[in-house]
Amino acid sequence: MSDAATAPADASTKLPRTPPQILGPFYPFMQTPVETGDLTGNGGARGTVLYLSGRVLTETGQPVVGAKVEIWQANADGRYAHPNDENPARLDEKFHGFAVTRTDAEGRYHFKTVRPAAYPAAPGRWRPAHIHFSVTAKYEQLVTQMYFRGGEYNDTDPWLNSAARKDLLITDPQPVTGKEKGAQAVTFDIVLTRG
Ligand SMILES: [Fe+2]
Numbered sequence: 001m002s003d004a005a006t007a008p009a010d011a012s013t014k015l016p017r018t019p020p021q022i023l024g025p026f027y028p029f030m031q032t033p034v035e036t037g038d039l040t041g042n043g044g045a046r047g048t049v050l051y052l053s054g055r056v057l058t059e060t061g062q063p064v065v066g067a068k069v070e071i072w073q074a075n076a077d078g079r080y081a082h083p084n085d086e087n088p089a090r091l092d093e094k095f096h097g098f099a100v101t102r103t104d105a106e107g108r109y110h111f112k113t114v115r116p117a118a119y120p121a122a123p124g125r126w127r128p129a130h131i132h133f134s135v136t137a138k139y140e141q142l143v144t145q146m147y148f149r150g151g152e153y154n155d156t157d158p159w160l161n162s163a164a165r166k167d168l169l170i171t172d173p174q175p176v177t178g179k180e181k182g183a184q185a186v187t188f189d190i191v192l193t194r195g
Helices: none
Strands: 049-058 068-072 098-102 108-114 119-122 125-127 130-136 141-148 184-187 190-192
Touching: 068 108, 098 108, 130 190, 141 190
Parallel strands: 049 184, 049 190
Antiparallel strands: 049 108, 068 098, 068 130, 119 125, 130 141
């Protein structure tokens, strides 16, 4: 282990830890996650293709290598393929909304998915579009959710607004060229304490 990795961190230069969020009722315990990184059924799923990637880092900026990164999400119509989901929105048989991967030597992960839609969580209350994450490393597991800049309901969602630093959970997708028409790319870096 290098000196950089073992030296005490200067508190002024620590990265802010990614805030936790609830697991929620739709963790797909009954499904097998996709391990190829592609949730779109080789592009067959409805919606805007989203290339989602990022790094898992310690608060001193070291890459967390080999961390397990799971994501699960609603489809482009706001529906989870989960028996707990009573939303009447359409299912998408081509979309597999559950995936797992491991971070590489630089702490990076990559998924190809679609942008999820907002969905009704209770009468009169909607959840903004989001993607659930569970990151398991050597010492820690972080369960959180990432959101989208400008997302409808971002300002009223109790879970997003419970985060100490909600700005760290709000991502900003950008158009990407050379991919599917209208595809977007987004970066979501995740900071653990020790990894
Ligand atoms: Fe959700």
